[in-house]
Amino acid sequence: MKQSLLSTSFFAAGSRCCSGLMMLFLCCLPLLLTGCPATQSLPWDTKEDLQIALSDIELQEIKALETIFLLKLRVVNPNDTATEIRSMKCDLKINGEPFASGLSDERQGIPPFGTVSVPVVVYTSKFAIVGSVIELLQKDVQQYGGRPEEPLNYELDGQLHLGEDGKEVLPYHVAGKIVLNR
Structure with missing residues (x-):
């Protein structure tokens, strides 16, 4: 025992x-x-997506068959590591209709918890602009007696290429309203 x-x-x-x-x-x-x-890239090491917003639209040039706009997109990095933007692509819709498309190949670094403004040149045919503006004016006159009150709805779809080589692709969709100052 x-x-x-x-x-x-x-x-x-x-x-x-x-x-x-x-x-x-x-x-x-x-x-x-x-x-x-x-x-x-451990599961507990999570990163938030970059935040993208339309910050400005500028008319650059009117040509015989196209109009050129400069969009300024605000990109916010909510993470504690820096990120590099290699390029950006975007398609702009106004009131649900395709309006303009463009690219930016301007490299920019975004610091941790930082923000940058990325310029993107977009192109549209002059005919699309004229048709849209006439339609808006007619609608405004009929509804408001010549006083435009209704903002334009916009949608921006595209891709942000990140990293030194641009192989990391972040698709984005941004929507909002543009109030016309007439």
């Missing part, structure tokens, strides 16, 4: 030793993983 008591106490001591080593390993595991470069 004594023999069985000895063997049980030996195994109990061995299991306490293993559980102590296991606890030490589990406590040190996070410290080991934080130094490992392959762990930069």
Whole structure:
């Protein structure tokens, strides 16, 4: 009988030793993983998407068959790491109709918790502008007796290419209203 008591106490001591080593390993595991470069996208290391907003529209040039606008898009980085914008593409719709498209290849860095204004040149045919403006004016005269009150609804869809090589692609959709000052 004594023999069985000895063997049980030996195994109990061995299991306490293993559980102590296991606890030490589990406590040190996070410290080991934080130094490992392959762990930069761990599930608990979440990043928020960049926030994009239309901040300004400027008429640049009217040509025979097209009109050129400069859109200024505000890009906000809500993260604690810097990000680089390689390029930006956008398509602008006004009142649900395709209006203008363009690209920007201007590289810009966004600091942590920072913001930048990205200029994007967009092109549209002159005929689209004339048709849209006449339609808006007719609608305003009929509804408001010549006093325009209704804002234009816009939608911006596109892609933001991030990183040194631009291979990280962030699609975006922005919608809002433009109040015309006439």
